[in-house]
Amino acid sequence: MKIAKSTVIFLIFVLMLSVFVANVANLINVDSHSANNTPLYKGLDDTEPQWLAPKKYQITGTSDNILWFLQVSDIHISIFRDLSRITELREFCDITVSAIRPSVVLASGDLTDAKAENKMGSGQIQKEWEHYQQVLQDSNVLQKTMWLDVRGNHDNFNVPSLTSKENYYMNYSVQGQRHPRSYMHQITVGSEKYTFIAVDACLEPGPRRPFNFVGVLTSAEADNIAKYVQQARAQGGDYIIWFGHYPTSCILAQCPGGVRSILGRYREGMAYLCGHFHMLGGAVPNMYTLQQAGFLELELADWKDNRMYRLGAIDHGQFSFIDLKHREWPVALITNPKHALYMMPQKENLQSISESTHIRVLAFSIAELKSVEVQIDEGGWWECHQVKGPLYVVEWNPILYKSGLHLIQVRVLDNDGRERITTQPFSLDGTRLSFRILPRMILMFNISHIFQILFGTMLLGLVVPLCVLRLFHMLCRNNKMHRPRIRIKVFHWWLRKLWILSTVDRLFFPLVLYVLYLPVGPWAIGEIIENRTGTIFAWGTWVGTSYLPGSFTYAYGFFQLFSFHFPLTLILAHRVDQRLHLMEKPSRKPPTVLALLGRHTLFTALIIMQTSMVYFFWLAYGTLAMILGPMRTWSIVLAIVLWYQANRMPESCLRSASIVWSSRSSVVQSTENENVEHLSSDK
Known part of the structure; x- marks a missing residue:
C-alpha cells in the first residue's frame, strides 16, 4: 500500500508536536512534585537530601503564630507622566498602611520610572528619587512599619556601578545605604521568627533600555543569599519569604539548576514575590504558579497603571495572600482554611488545617468594623468574634468538610456601610486545583x-x-x-x-x-x-x-x-x-x-x-x-x-x-x- 508524501509529513509533524507538548507539560507540571514525602535540601553546602515533614500546628482561636505584611511593586514614580502615582502612593503609605498595620512592606523594584520625556531615552532622574523619599518621609510610614525596598531594572538604567553617583538607590531608598544589593531582614512575632530576603538580580553595570530587561544572579550573589539563609537559621528563623523584582523565568543564574534551585532547596522558603511583568499589559492577570521546587511564585500587578498591592500572611505555618486594588475597602484575608489553589504540600502540613478548631480571618477597613461573618457551601452565616487587632475567628467542625472541595465566604461590613465578600475554595483531603496554563508557562519557562x-x-x-x-x-x-x-x-x-x-x-x-x-x-x-x-x-x-x-x-x-x-x-x-x-x-x-x-x-x-x-x-x-x-x-x-x-x-x-x-x-x-x-x- 502506497502512502502519500503529505501523509508522511503530517505524521512526522504530529509526532514532533507531541514530543514538544509532552516536554512543555512536564516542565509546567507541579502535581507530580507536590507529594508530602518529596525531599527538600537543607542548604547549598549539603549534597544529600533529607526527608523533612512540615511542622504541624494546633490551630485554635488564639492570636499566636501569625504575621501579616504588604507588598507593592512597579511604582514607576515619574516627573513626566501620571503624577497621581506619587499622590496615591502617599495615600497608600498614610491610610492603607495605617489601617492594616503590617509588620513589613515589601517594595519589589522599579521604584522610579527613569524614562526620559520622549519615553525612549532612559537614565536615573534625581527628582524622581527625591519624590520617592519625600513620600515615605511625609507619610511617616517608616514609623509605622519596616519598609523593605529592592531595585528593579528601571532603578538600574544607566548606572555604571553600585558606587557611582548615578546610583540614587544608595542615597534615596530606605535600604540602599545599608544594603546596596540583596539583604535579609528578620522579624520575631511571638515565639516564631520570620525572615524576608531581598533578591537583587540587577545587571552590573546597568545599561540603558531596552537591553536591561532580564536580570542576572551572579555566583557571588547566590553565595550571599546562602549566607543569609544560614544566618537566619542560626538565629532560629522559621520561615522565609523571598522577594525581588524579576520573576525567576527572567533571571539568568550563574549556578547549576538556576535561581529556582537556590530558592527551592531551603525548607523554610515559602514563596517568592516579584513584579516586573505588569500582568503583560493586563493580558495575564493573577500570574501565579507553584514551582516544581515546592514554593509559590507570585507576580504582583503593578502600581504604575493598576494601583495594585498585596496582603500576605503566615498563620500557623500556612501562607495566604490576596491581591487588592487601592482604595477598595473593607479588606479580608482567610488564613484558615487556606485557599486550595495555593497549598504547598512540601512546605505546609495539611493536617494542621484538617484538625483545626477555628476559622481564622484577617479583616481591615478605614472605618471600624461592624461585623465579620463566614459561610461554607451556601450554609448559614456564622458571626466571627474579634480576638486581637484584625484577627477574627469562629469555631467550626472540619470533619464535616473532610472530602472534596468546598467554598468558604467571608462578609465584612464596616460602620460607614461598606461591604466586601471574599470567596475562596478549600480542601482538607489534599484535593488540588490547577493553575492556569499561561501564567504557569510564563513563570516556569526560561x-x-x-x-x-x-x-x-x-x-x-x-x-x-x-x-x-x-x-x-x-x-x-x-x-x-x-x-x-x-x-x-x-x-x-x-x-x-x-x-x-x-x-x-x-x-x-x-x-x-x-x-x-x-x-x-x-x-x-x-x-x-x-x-x-x-x-x-x-x-x-x-x-x-x-x-x-x-x-x-x-x-x-x-x-x-x-x-x-x-x-x-x-x-x-x-x-x-x-x-x-x-x-x-x-x-x-x-x-x-x-x-x-x-x-x-x-x-x-x-x-x-x-x-x-x-x-x-x-x-x-x-x-x-x-x-x-x-x-x-x-x-x-x-x-x-x-x-x-x-x-x-x-x-x-x-x-x-x-x-x-x-x-x-x-x-x-x-x-x-x-x-x-x-x-x-x-x-
Missing part, C-alpha cells in the same frame, strides 16, 4: 531560552529555504530533478518567487550573509551607558571590561528579522518575479504613475518603519550607536541597494531562473510529466 529559540527559528527560516531552493535550482538545471508541482496556488506562487530570488547572486548572497552576520557580529557600538562605550552582540554586551550575557538581545534580534528582513525578502522576491514576467512578455507601454506607486509603496513603507526604529535607537543610545549600527542603520542602506538591484539589474541575472520557470519550460515539463504518467499506466 524567558531567555524562549528568546533564543525565536531568534534561531527566524534565522533558520530566512536562510534555509533560500539555500534549499538554490540547491533545487541547480539540480533542475542539471536535469537531476523536476521542478516541484504544488497544487495550492498560494504556495506555488510564493515557491516560484522565492526560487527565482535564490538564483540571483547579487540578491541572494547579501540577504543570506546579513542574516548569518547577526548571530556573530556586533549590532551596534555606542554609549550603552552614558560616557561609556560598549558593543552589543546577540550573545551579550561588552561595556568596557564588563560582560553582560545576552538575553533580551535575542528578542530584539527576532523583532528585527521578523519586522524588517522577512518582509524585505518577500518584497524582493515579488519584484524579481515581476521582472521575469516582463522578460517573457515585455510591455511596449511605459509604466503609469499608479503602477510606479504600487511597485514602490511596500518597500517605502518598510524603509519608513525601519527609519523610525533607527530614530528610537538613537534616542536610546546616541549618535555613535546609530552610525555604527549594522543591525538597524546599515540594514536600511543594504535594503536600498538591494531594491535598486532588483529594479535595475540586467536581464542576464534572471536567465538562469527563466530556464526553469519560463512559460516554455513549464509547458515542456508538463508534457514530460504527462508522458511519464502514460508510460506508467501502460505498464
Whole structure:
C-alpha cells in the first residue's frame, strides 16, 4: 500500500508536536512534585537530601503564630507622566498602611520610572528619587512599619556601578545605604521568627533600555543569599519569604539548576514575590504558579497603571495572600482554611488545617468594623468574634468538610456601610486545583531560552529555504530533478518567487550573509551607558571590561528579522518575479504613475518603519550607536541597494531562473510529466 508524501509529513509533524507538548507539560507540571514525602535540601553546602515533614500546628482561636505584611511593586514614580502615582502612593503609605498595620512592606523594584520625556531615552532622574523619599518621609510610614525596598531594572538604567553617583538607590531608598544589593531582614512575632530576603538580580553595570530587561544572579550573589539563609537559621528563623523584582523565568543564574534551585532547596522558603511583568499589559492577570521546587511564585500587578498591592500572611505555618486594588475597602484575608489553589504540600502540613478548631480571618477597613461573618457551601452565616487587632475567628467542625472541595465566604461590613465578600475554595483531603496554563508557562519557562529559540527559528527560516531552493535550482538545471508541482496556488506562487530570488547572486548572497552576520557580529557600538562605550552582540554586551550575557538581545534580534528582513525578502522576491514576467512578455507601454506607486509603496513603507526604529535607537543610545549600527542603520542602506538591484539589474541575472520557470519550460515539463504518467499506466 502506497502512502502519500503529505501523509508522511503530517505524521512526522504530529509526532514532533507531541514530543514538544509532552516536554512543555512536564516542565509546567507541579502535581507530580507536590507529594508530602518529596525531599527538600537543607542548604547549598549539603549534597544529600533529607526527608523533612512540615511542622504541624494546633490551630485554635488564639492570636499566636501569625504575621501579616504588604507588598507593592512597579511604582514607576515619574516627573513626566501620571503624577497621581506619587499622590496615591502617599495615600497608600498614610491610610492603607495605617489601617492594616503590617509588620513589613515589601517594595519589589522599579521604584522610579527613569524614562526620559520622549519615553525612549532612559537614565536615573534625581527628582524622581527625591519624590520617592519625600513620600515615605511625609507619610511617616517608616514609623509605622519596616519598609523593605529592592531595585528593579528601571532603578538600574544607566548606572555604571553600585558606587557611582548615578546610583540614587544608595542615597534615596530606605535600604540602599545599608544594603546596596540583596539583604535579609528578620522579624520575631511571638515565639516564631520570620525572615524576608531581598533578591537583587540587577545587571552590573546597568545599561540603558531596552537591553536591561532580564536580570542576572551572579555566583557571588547566590553565595550571599546562602549566607543569609544560614544566618537566619542560626538565629532560629522559621520561615522565609523571598522577594525581588524579576520573576525567576527572567533571571539568568550563574549556578547549576538556576535561581529556582537556590530558592527551592531551603525548607523554610515559602514563596517568592516579584513584579516586573505588569500582568503583560493586563493580558495575564493573577500570574501565579507553584514551582516544581515546592514554593509559590507570585507576580504582583503593578502600581504604575493598576494601583495594585498585596496582603500576605503566615498563620500557623500556612501562607495566604490576596491581591487588592487601592482604595477598595473593607479588606479580608482567610488564613484558615487556606485557599486550595495555593497549598504547598512540601512546605505546609495539611493536617494542621484538617484538625483545626477555628476559622481564622484577617479583616481591615478605614472605618471600624461592624461585623465579620463566614459561610461554607451556601450554609448559614456564622458571626466571627474579634480576638486581637484584625484577627477574627469562629469555631467550626472540619470533619464535616473532610472530602472534596468546598467554598468558604467571608462578609465584612464596616460602620460607614461598606461591604466586601471574599470567596475562596478549600480542601482538607489534599484535593488540588490547577493553575492556569499561561501564567504557569510564563513563570516556569526560561524567558531567555524562549528568546533564543525565536531568534534561531527566524534565522533558520530566512536562510534555509533560500539555500534549499538554490540547491533545487541547480539540480533542475542539471536535469537531476523536476521542478516541484504544488497544487495550492498560494504556495506555488510564493515557491516560484522565492526560487527565482535564490538564483540571483547579487540578491541572494547579501540577504543570506546579513542574516548569518547577526548571530556573530556586533549590532551596534555606542554609549550603552552614558560616557561609556560598549558593543552589543546577540550573545551579550561588552561595556568596557564588563560582560553582560545576552538575553533580551535575542528578542530584539527576532523583532528585527521578523519586522524588517522577512518582509524585505518577500518584497524582493515579488519584484524579481515581476521582472521575469516582463522578460517573457515585455510591455511596449511605459509604466503609469499608479503602477510606479504600487511597485514602490511596500518597500517605502518598510524603509519608513525601519527609519523610525533607527530614530528610537538613537534616542536610546546616541549618535555613535546609530552610525555604527549594522543591525538597524546599515540594514536600511543594504535594503536600498538591494531594491535598486532588483529594479535595475540586467536581464542576464534572471536567465538562469527563466530556464526553469519560463512559460516554455513549464509547458515542456508538463508534457514530460504527462508522458511519464502514460508510460506508467501502460505498464
